Amino acid sequence: DTTVKQNPRYKLARVGKPVNLICSQTMNHDTMYWYQKKPNQAPKLLLFYYDKILNREADTFEKFQSSRPNNSFCSLYIGSAGLEYSAMYLCASSSRDREGERLFFGHGTKLSVL
Amino acid sequence: GDSVTQTEGQVALSEEDFLTIHCNYSASGYPTLFWYVQYPGEGPQLLFRASRDKEKGSSRGFEATYDKGTTSFHLRKASVQESDSAVYYCALISGGSNAKLTFGKGTKLSVKS
Numbered sequence: 169d170t171t172v173k174q175n176p177r178y179k180l181a182r183v184g185k186p187v188n189l190i191c192s193q194t195m196n197h198d199t200m201y202w203y204q205k206k207p208n209q210a211p212k213l214l215l216f217y218y219d220k221i222l223n224r225e226a227d228t229f230e231k232f233q234s235s236r237p238n239n240s241f242c243s244l245y246i247g248s249a250g251l252e253y254s255a256m257y258l259c260a261s262s263s264r265d266r267e268g269e270r271l272f273f274g275h276g277t278k279l280s281v282l
Numbered sequence: 283g284d285s286v287t288q289t290e291g292q293v294a295l296s297e298e299d300f301l302t303i304h305c306n307y308s309a310s311g312y313p314t315l316f317w318y319v320q321y322p323g324e325g326p327q328l329l330f331r332a333s334r335d336k337e338k339g340s341s342r343g344f345e346a347t348y349d350k351g352t353t354s355f356h357l358r359k360a361s362v363q364e365s366d367s368a369v370y371y372c373a374l375i376s377g378g379s380n381a382k383l384t385f386g387k388g389t390k391l392s393v394k395s
Contacts, residue, residue, distance in 0.1 A: 172325070209387060210384075210385040210386055210387045210388065211371070211385045213382055264381075267331060267333060268314045268331070268375070269314070269375055269383075270328060271328070271381070275323060275325045276325055
């Protein structure tokens with residue numbers, strides 16, 4: 169099973185309220201990622217876990233939190249949603265083979281902040 | 283930092299047309315180059331990748347050749363089908379022990395029968 173699962177598929181949130189998105193994979197991958205995708209923009213890496221170590225991108229450091237309670241699960245947490253957080257959020261995990269790194273993506277969670 | 287520039291916006295073709303989506307990159311060292319495809323309602327999935335100069339990646343009739351001289355990895359298909367309608371992303375990973383995939387903005391391909 170090479171799938172990455174994300175829940176929910178659609179999420180509606182109010183401005184100022186917290187948001188928690190969930191991702192899981194059963195491929196025993198060490199690395200899990202969260203990307204943000206807005207219309208007419210490239211998917212943007214927000215953060216990633218390598219094993220239990222969290223790495224957050226410098227320009228999104230204070231906006232997003234994450235946790236990884238075990239190898240299979242990873243969450244993305246927004247403490248206080250703003251309108252600018254409306255986007256598609258893509259979770260991915262990666263494996264390394266003889267050709268190098270390969271990322272597997274979930275179907276995404278579309279977050280709408282009102 | 284690393285960056286990828288690809289054909290912007292939408293490409294509209296008819297079945298059996300020839301497809302080219304341009305991709306140019308800027309990265310330190312020797313990146314691995316990817317093409318991902320995203321169908322409606324699904325996440326991006328790997329089409330193919332290449333990691334050496336002059337290496338050709340291919341899958342499902344699509345192909346691209348790694349060209350370090352022109353820093354390009356253009357996607358081509360000789361005869362597109364309606365089922366190829368999707369968003370195509372060029373991407374790269376450059377060095378380091380933690381793979382960080384940098385994407386282009388994506389190109390939406392619409393094929394009419």
